[in-house]
Amino acid sequence: xxxxxxxxxxxxxxxxxMVPLLFFVICLGGxxxxxxxxxxxxxxxVNRLDRNLFLVLSLIIPVVAGMGLNFALVIGAxxxxxxxxxxxxxxxxxxxxxxxxxxxxxxxxLVFGYATGILLNKxxxxxxxxxxILGFFAMGLYQLVFLLFVGTxxxxxxPEIVLPGGIGLKNAIDLSLIQYALDNLLSINIVGVxxxxxxxxxxxxxxxxxxxxxxxxxxxxxRAVGQDMHVAEVAGIDVDRTRLVAITISTLxxxxxxxxxxxxIGTLQTYSSHEQVGMFAxxxxxxxxxxxxxxxxxxxxxxxxxxxxxxxxxxxxGKNLFGDPQIGEFFRSFVAYGVIALSLALHAIxxxxxxxxxxxxxx
Amino acid sequence: MKNLWQKLVDKYGYPKVFITILLxxxxxxxxxxxQSVYGLLxxxxxxxxxxxxxxxxxxxSIVSGTGLNFALSIGIxxxxxxxxxxxxMNIVGLKGFLTAVLISIPLSVMAGYLYSILLNKVKGDExxxxxxxxxxxxxxxxxxxxxxxxxxxxxxxxxxxxGLRTTITLANKxxxxxxxxxxxxxxxxPIGTFLFFAVCCFFIWLFLRSKTGIAMMAAGSNPRFAQASxxxxxxxxxxxxxxxxxxGGIGILVYAQSYGFFQLYTGPLMMPxxxxxxxxxxxxxxxxxxxxxxxxxxILFQSLLTxxxxxxNRMMPEGNLSxxxxxxxxxxVILYALTRVGxxx
Numbered sequence: 001x002x003x004x005x006x007x008x009x010x011x012x013x014x015x016x017x018m019v020p021l022l023f024f025v026i027c028l029g030g031x032x033x034x035x036x037x038x039x040x041x042x043x044x045x046v047n048r049l050d051r052n053l054f055l056v057l058s059l060i061i062p063v064v065a066g067m068g069l070n071f072a073l074v075i076g077a078x079x080x081x082x083x084x085x086x087x088x089x090x091x092x093x094x095x096x097x098x099x100x101x102x103x104x105x106x107x108x109x110l111v112f113g114y115a116t117g118i119l120l121n122k123x124x125x126x127x128x129x130x131x132x133i134l135g136f137f138a139m140g141l142y143q144l145v146f147l148l149f150v151g152t153x154x155x156x157x158x159p160e161i162v163l164p165g166g167i168g169l170k171n172a173i174d175l176s177l178i179q180y181a182l183d184n185l186l187s188i189n190i191v192g193v194x195x196x197x198x199x200x201x202x203x204x205x206x207x208x209x210x211x212x213x214x215x216x217x218x219x220x221x222x223r224a225v226g227q228d229m230h231v232a233e234v235a236g237i238d239v240d241r242t243r244l245v246a247i248t249i250s251t252l253x254x255x256x257x258x259x260x261x262x263x264x265i266g267t268l269q270t271y272s273s274h275e276q277v278g279m280f281a282x283x284x285x286x287x288x289x290x291x292x293x294x295x296x297x298x299x300x301x302x303x304x305x306x307x308x309x310x311x312x313x314x315x316x317x318g319k320n321l322f323g324d325p326q327i328g329e330f331f332r333s334f335v336a337y338g339v340i341a342l343s344l345a346l347h348a349i350x351x352x353x354x355x356x357x358x359x360x361x362x363x
Numbered sequence: 364m365k366n367l368w369q370k371l372v373d374k375y376g377y378p379k380v381f382i383t384i385l386l387x388x389x390x391x392x393x394x395x396x397x398q399s400v401y402g403l404l405x406x407x408x409x410x411x412x413x414x415x416x417x418x419x420x421x422x423x424s425i426v427s428g429t430g431l432n433f434a435l436s437i438g439i440x441x442x443x444x445x446x447x448x449x450x451x452m453n454i455v456g457l458k459g460f461l462t463a464v465l466i467s468i469p470l471s472v473m474a475g476y477l478y479s480i481l482l483n484k485v486k487g488d489e490x491x492x493x494x495x496x497x498x499x500x501x502x503x504x505x506x507x508x509x510x511x512x513x514x515x516x517x518x519x520x521x522x523x524x525x526g527l528r529t530t531i532t533l534a535n536k537x538x539x540x541x542x543x544x545x546x547x548x549x550x551x552x553p554i555g556t557f558l559f560f561a562v563c564c565f566f567i568w569l570f571l572r573s574k575t576g577i578a579m580m581a582a583g584s585n586p587r588f589a590q591a592s593x594x595x596x597x598x599x600x601x602x603x604x605x606x607x608x609x610x611g612g613i614g615i616l617v618y619a620q621s622y623g624f625f626q627l628y629t630g631p632l633m634m635p636x637x638x639x640x641x642x643x644x645x646x647x648x649x650x651x652x653x654x655x656x657x658x659x660x661x662i663l664f665q666s667l668l669t670x671x672x673x674x675x676n677r678m679m680p681e682g683n684l685s686x687x688x689x690x691x692x693x694x695x696v697i698l699y700a701l702t703r704v705g706x707x708x
Contacts, residue, residue, distance in 0.1 A: 122702045129433075129491040133697045136636075140690030148684060165680075322510075324526075330505040337502050341495035348485035348492055 019339070020289045020302050026335075027309040034316035039192050041312055048308040049301075050183060050199045051264045055281045056300045057206050058253030063295040064214065065246035066226030069282045069340075072116050072131035072247075075138045076254025077274035079109035084175060084259060084268055085146075089156055093177030095185055098263055101178070105255040112138075113251030117244035124229070128292070128344070135278055143271060169270045179266035199260060206253065207297050213249075222246055226293070283307060283336040292347040310335060378644045378696045382663045385692075389670045396677050403673070405552065407666040412542065412556035413621040414641065416563055417634065418661045420610035421642045425652040426571065427603020428583030428596070429482050430489045431642075431700075434497035435635035437478055438611025440504050441470035444511075446616055446625055447527065450536055451515050457544070460537040460620055467612035475608030479601040486586075490649070501632045508627045531625040538623045556621060563610065564654050570606075579603055584650070614638075640664060640693035643700045667692065 014021060031041060055073065062070040083105030087097040116134060123130040150156050151167035161173050183196035213219050221242045224232040233239050258277060262268055285295055288303020310332055318328020371380050393403060417435070424432035445467035449459045478496065485492045509526040513519060518531050532538075544555025570576045582589040582599040590596050615634075619625050642652060645660020672685040 119698070119702070125487070126490070126701055129494060130698065130701050132491075132494065133694050133701065137691065137694035137698055140687055140694060143687045144684075144691065147687065148679065167679075324509065326526075327506055327509060330502060330509070334499060334502040334506065337495055337498040341492065341499045344488065344492045344495055345481060345485055348488035351488070352484060352486055 017289055019287065019343075020306060023287050023306045023310070027306055027313070030310060030313035030317045033320050034313035035320060036313060036316055041309065042193050044312045045305055045309060046193055046195055047264070048311070049304055050196050050203075051261050052257075052281070052284065052308065053203050053300065053304050054206060054260050055254060055257035055277060056284050056304050057203070057210060057297065058250050058257050059281055059285050059290075060210055060295045060297065060300065061213070061222065061246050061253075062250045063290065063293065064219075064226050065222040065243055066229065066293070067120060067243060067246060068128040068131075068292045069285075070131055070247065070250050070254075071128060071278040071282060072120075072134050072138070073250070073254040073278040073281055074135035074274050075112045075116060076109055076251035077258035077277040078138060078142050078255075079105045079112055079251065080255035080258030081262070081268060081270075081274060082108050083255070084178075084262060085161070085169070085173070085270075087178065088161055088173060088175065088268075089158055091177065093181070095181045097178045098181045098259065101259050102256050105259065106252065109252040109255040110248060113248030114244060116251060117247040120247060121240045121243055132278070139275065142274075146270060171270055173268040173270055175262060175266050175268050178263050181263050182260060183264055199264075202260070210297060218242070218245060279336060279340070280307075283339050286339050286343045287335075291343060307336075376646050378699060379646050379659065379663065382644050382667060382692070382696075386663060386667050386670065389667070389674050392678070393670060393674050396674065398673055398677070403670050404666075407662075407669040409542070409553050409621060410665040410669050411661050412553040412560065413618050414637065414665055415556070415560040415614075415657070415661050416610060416617045417614035417638045418641045418645075419560070419563055419567060419654075419657050420607050420614050421638055421647070422567060422652050422654065422657060423579075423603040423606035423610070425642075425647060425649065426583050427579050427600050427606075428586055428650075429479075429600050429604055430493075430649045431639045431697075432493065432604075432607045432611075433490050433635050433639065434478060434493040434500070435607065435611045435638060436497040436631040437474050437500050438471050438608035439615040439631040439634055440500065441474050441608065442467045442612030442615035443619075443625055443627060443631070445470060445612065446619060447511075447513060447518060447531070447627075450518055450531070451513050453515070455536050457537070457540050460540050460616065463537075463616050464613050467616065468609055471608040471612040472605050475605035476601065478608065479604035482604055483597045483600055497635060498632065501629065505628050527627055529626070529628050529630075531627065533619060533623050533625065537620050540620050541617060542621050553621060556617060559617060563613070564657070567606075567610075568654055575599075575602065636693060636697070637664075640696050643696045648703055649700055664693075 055077075058073065058076070059070055062068070080101070083101035083103070086104045087093075087101045092100055116131070119134060120127045120130060145154075147168040150169050151162055151165075156162055156169075157166075161170055162168070163170055180196075182199050182202070185196075185198035186201075187194060187196045187198070189195070214222065221232070221237050224235065224237055225239050225242045229239050232242075254277070258274065261277075262273065265273075284303040284307040285300050286303065287307045288299035288301070290296070290299035290303065314328035314332040315325040316328065318331060319325040321327075390400070390403075393400060417439075420435055420438065421432055424430070424435075442463070445463045445465075448466055449463040452462075454462050481492070481496065482489050511527065513527055518527050520526050520528055539553075541555040541559050542553035545558070547554070571580065578589075578594050579599040579602060581592075582594050582596045583603070586596045589599075615631070641660040641664040642656055643660065644664045645656035645658070647653070647656040647660065668685075668689055671688050675685045675688065
């Protein structure tokens, strides 16, 4: 009796975790095929968790609030980069500079998040395509500001970051003044694996914050709005305002996430560092088993580990299996897009299916 | 004055009015800068011809109710495969171009059919799903371009002899074969391409007035009502999607013959967005589109892009500002259109 019960739960467990399991198998195959040393892979995974997990976690709240996957994370990332550019101009480095950058990014992130929210409230039901296009649109505005306004309207003169003509920022900005500021604050070495404890503490705090806020009144509102906007409205929740709060929090977290990401990388690609942020974060959380309507902290952690394992091993695996590292690279971008497409399609099919059943039962 | 403005906006929609004003301002600046206006207009016409059929591909998809075809890249890829096959077979000139078109059609029909099966299951989310389906197919085909068994040394990488090149030149193949189909003395305009576009438009116009076309429009504009009156909505959505993909395949071949190159790998990734922006500027919405929207849109959008490049570069030699204008305008109009669609709820 007991054995049967556990078998049933096992099947249920497998079924509800199809996507992560599938990716676990792919990753395992990739790890074997890449012939990379285990220690190297573990080190890289830890490094990439440190870099990306904060960004991935910032996706959770909008999902809970029923706004789908926030592709406009890009906009938050831009706010973070504004903070980094500011500390570069003032030449304030180290951990102090890092926190200052975070502080400066706050007002920008709040304004951007609020504006995003207003637009998404106008396009209810089409949030994901809107946030995606909004991300592209914002990249245009960002380029306009940093190519044209810097040196003309915004008085930045520092020749280290401004183009020789005096107008516009350079393509790459060296961030060595804050590189590893957070990672090296407190870092320990366990059997050859370097662990940046301070960064993980910060990420842990974010997990606690996410857990905490979902338990408060506003968190309940997120859930209610996410489940059914009409019911929430009738129950006296200000739906539009709740959605605004959700997306603003997400944007702010993305700004900080991007700062943590770039302090690890050490160089700001002024016009391209933010480009892929939304897509990679979304793909990662989906690989971890999240969906358009459900995302948890463990989805984020598992997904980041699996998705980035694939990133680490796929060039080598492609080279060893097909004799061409490019195939591995194409494969991983296919995985990123493919998992998003699949997940969006499954969600839409489910929605249609439910709607049909409702329509039939109404008749 | 205010009345006139309101009237204009009501009649043509914000995007069209704004882009027209922007275009006029750019033209005035161009004249002040003493740029060759004749040259600018000629370049615009070339680019209008180049992109025309790709923009037309949006019409069947919008009219049949599947919205803006963000996955047009799938059709584009079919066209590119057909183009590569004709080069592999060494068919050149107009015959080569037409062979490529003929080969692309069955490929696009097949791809469009498969894609429409998915679309019919995700009603209401076609645009979101379509965008990422397009992205995934493009990235999957990146592997395909590396592995497909093409052998022609003009197409594959010189070193290793495997995998197609990122850009394949069409010189001596069918470069400008439509553009220069009809040449008048002293006039160097892509008349042939315009003629080809006109023929395509005519066929679509005719199709939309046929029994199938009218049923398709009915299915698109009010699916529930159409279903109730015995129209098989899914069937017409399928037809619309297939037609859109076929036009996408032909569209890229028209584009390539004028441009002179095939752009493989990530080349098709963002192409649907340009076509979408163009038709939206022309006054279409995610639910309504006509041939006149296509013509107006492609003229306005492509002239804007062509004219803004030299004009803005003269004003601001640093940076790539005209590219910035393109990004802002093209995504701005898509965003505007999305807010007009309104929510599902």
